[in-house]
Amino acid sequence: MRWKLLPARGPAIGWALRRAAPLAAALIAAGALCPAAAEAHGIKGRASLPVPAWLFAWAAAIVLVVSFVLLSAMWSAPRLQEPRERRLCRWPAWLSVPAGAIGLGLFALVLYAGWEGADSAGRNFDPTFIFVVFWVAVPLSSAVLGDWFSAFSPWRALARAGRWLGRRAGVGWRAPLAYPSWLGRWPVVVGLVCFGWVELVYHDHDNTGTLAWLALAYLVLMLAGMAMFGIETWSERGDAFGGYFNLLSRLSVLDARDEALWRRPLLSGAPALPREAGVVALVLAIIGITTFDGASNGVVWNNLQPHVQSVFTGLGLGDTPADEIADSLGLALAIAVVSGFYALGVLGMRSVSRRFTGRQLARSFAHTLIPIAFAYVLAHYFSLLVWQGQGIAALASDPLGRGADLFGTAHWRIHYSFLGSTAIWYVQVVALIAGHVGALALAHDRALATYRSHADAVRSQYWMLVVMVGFTSLGLWLLSAVNT
């Protein structure tokens, strides 16, 4: 009989579900309380939608359920775990020299503009370049074109140039320390959370001089890490931005490595994500930072934040430090809520089979969150990229904000009519749904490779479906608020 496909289970299996259920309750409550409305970089106009915005979340849930059914019924063997790659072309090793020089040149421009340029976020090159081009455009383009940033990384280029010069001078340098396995990707996580804090919490984040000093401090930190653990090792595991861009580049069909360009099946780069310490935290931190960016301008946080702030002002702190501490707690809460969603999915999967520990499952399925991180970043920052990104053309001609016109584009203005609010809303919805369908496919493929039976794999994915629907609903709620 057909249902004999299902493995028999004893009552002991219920323990994980019993733990999962209260967590689900707490999470849903937290999810309902935490992010309210509005989005920092979202649509600032009112989109005219034919149906209430919450119906989009229901439609997205239906799309995800249908995708889950199709995957369960028609995808019965792992396909993405060991992909076949094809080399498209090779390039000479010396090309890394001009690429590194371009990266170093841009970095020098950021320092120079920060120290010598106008102290105005609108006129100075730095804020737009750092918060729009570097923080949004580079990761999104990496998901399409592959990990191109590593070739242009200024800190890596400087370290490699130093190593080359040292060898020419007869001074060899060998990294004195072996990279500890317990450290894993934690430096990347810490770096990204710090950057997110500077962008979303720190009051002085628009001060161009401060940005330049922070960039210089980051360069020094990277060079120190590379000197201690080796250039390639630290670039991969210690460089916050390199690690972030590399993570999203795993979604691309293109892979640049070994001085060659390779083509691989869509999504097949993600399963190769190493299962090491800090990997789960890395993906959750990216989603959490984006979530707080959306929630920080929402109704609930804006109502709650003054109360939290008043606690700290009551302790004798000034308004600014109290405000920053309250927002820091909000950022931590957003990451915790996102982590809770994932923990719920892992606990649910744990109820299917006791063969794996929660930690094993969490690390094994961490790569399935990469498309969600990409979808969140694309959906939340799309309007910023489309509108504010146009400003870089004028700023490139006049990076210091002193009236120069180097490329003849200093007079270019931002065209806000370029894309309407409704069109942006639809792009965001499609991005969120597509990202979560991709995540479901990755999770299904990994489940088939992980569990002994197809039945166990399918049942485990019921829980990942909850995670995906939860993340989609949360993302749409954050985005929709600016339309209301």
Place this chain on the structure above:
Amino acid sequence: MGHHTLLPRSGRARTRGAIAIAIAICGLVAAAGLHDGVLYLLPALLLAGTFALGRYPGERALLALAVRHRHHARRRRARAPSAPARPAHREVPRGGLLIASFLAVRPPPAGCVHG
């Protein structure tokens, strides 16, 4: 209870209690004026509640569909005509190549001749 209910009686009670608390909290949130949040999160809430109760709707049907799909795929593969074998294609050297082959003390490698 069907075999889909995995939890012992006490576990079921706790799970139902937790879901009741979640629904109550959502009700409070809705009453506080955040109707939108509840509406958005309702699909996730329904799914989580159903699975937490040990119910996996459609599981048997999904597995049956998967088995049927596998059979179909296997039958399609078996029925598909295999690619016709290429007829042995022997190239006969002509013209300059014939002269070169004739004059060569050691004939050129086969790859060069047929290439």
